[in-house]
Amino acid sequence: MQFAWPLVSSRTSRRSATVFAVATTSVSILILPGLAAAPAASAAASAPAAAQCDTPGYPTGAGFQVSCTITIANAVTAAGASSSTVTATSCLAAAGVLPPAECTTTFDAATQLVTSVNQCNGVADGGGSNVVCSVAVVNTIPAATATSVVTVNQCVGSGSGGGTQPTEVCGPLASTTNATVTQCDGSANGGGPSTRVLCNVTGADSAEPVTITQCNGSSNGGGSTVTCSATFANNFVAAPAAPTTSEVPTTSLAPTAPAGTGAGGSTGAAGGGGGSGLAVVGSLASPAPPGTIGVIPFGPPQTGLGGASRSRDGALFWGGLVTPFGAAAAVMVAVRRRRTFIARA
Helix, strand or coil, X not given: CHHHHHHHHHHHHHHHHHHHHHHHHHHHHHHXXXXXHHHHHHHCCCCCEEEECCCCCCCCCCCEEEEEEEXXXXXXXXXXXXXXXXXXXXXXXXXXXXXXXXXXXXXXXXXXXXXXXXXXXXXXXXXXXEEEEXXXXXXXXXXXXXXXXXXXEECCCCCXXXXXXXXXXXXXXXXXXXXXXXXXXXXXXXXXXXXXXXXXXXXXXXXXXXXXXECCCCCCCCCCEXXXXXXXXXXXXXXXXXXXXXXXXXXXXXXXXXXXCCCCCCECCCCXXXXXXXXXXXXXXXXXXXXXXXXXXCXXXXXXXXXXXXXXXXXXXXXXXXXXXXXXXXXXXXXXXXXXXXXXX
C-alpha cells in the first residue's frame, strides 16, 4: 500500500505547481505593465529653463551670422494643470547669409512651466558679425489671473567705439536691477554703422514669471551689429459656462373632483346644486401639451406605475431551478474521482 503514496503525492504536487503557475502569471499580468509604464510618466517632465545659441555651442569669433528664435508657450488650465511647449530655431552661417540657410528647429513639451530663457549670450564676439535673436513668451491662463509688470535692463554699456550716430535704438532704454528682461548689455562695442544696437521689449505685463537674458556681451567687434527682441503676450481664457437645466412641464396625476349631485337636472359643478350624473375627469381626458413627457395611465396593476407587474420570466425561473442540480452533479463527480484515487492507493 505504501508504494502507491508517491503517485498520489506527485499528482498533488503537479496540481499545486499548476495552481502556483496560474497565480504567478495572473499577478505578473497585473503588476508588470504598471511597472513598465512608471518611468514613461516621469520622463515627460523637463527642467523649467530654456537655453539657445549660447557658448560654448556657438562660436565667439568674427564674421558670423547668428540668427535664433525661441517661442515659449506656457499654459495653465482652470483646474490648475500646467504645461509648456518650446519651439526653437537656430541658424549659424557666415555674416550676411540670412535664414533659412544653416538652420535647425527643435520642439519640446513638458508638464512644467518654463520660467527662464537664456539666448545669444557671449557669441560672435568679433569683427564683422551680426547677432539677430528673439524670444516670445505666450501665456494661456484662466480669466482674472493676476499679472506682474515686466521690468527691463537693456542696452547698458553697448554701442561704444565711435562710428555713425546714433549707435543705439532701444525701447525702452532702461537700467533696472533684477529685471524681468536683461538684454543687449555690453554688446556691439567696436564702432561701425549707425543703429548697430537695435533692441526692444514688447508687452507691459506677464501672467507667468519668465525671466529673459539674451544678447549680452555679444558681437563686440568693428562693424558688428546686435538686433534682439523680447515679447510677452497673455491669452485669458474664460471658464466654461455651467450647463443649464430646462424645466420639463409636469401633469398632475390626481383626478379632478367629481361633479356634485343635486335635486334634479343635469350634471352640476362639484359642490353645487343640480341633477345627478357622472363626474368628468377632465385632466385625464385632455391630451398632454406639446413637449411634455406624457401622462402615466391609471388602471389595474399590470398597466400602472412600474410596468407589467403580472409578467412572467419563465426562462429565468427554470434556469434558477436547474442550476442547483447541476452544481450537485459536479460535486458528486468530484467525490467519485477522489474515491477512485484513494481506492488505487
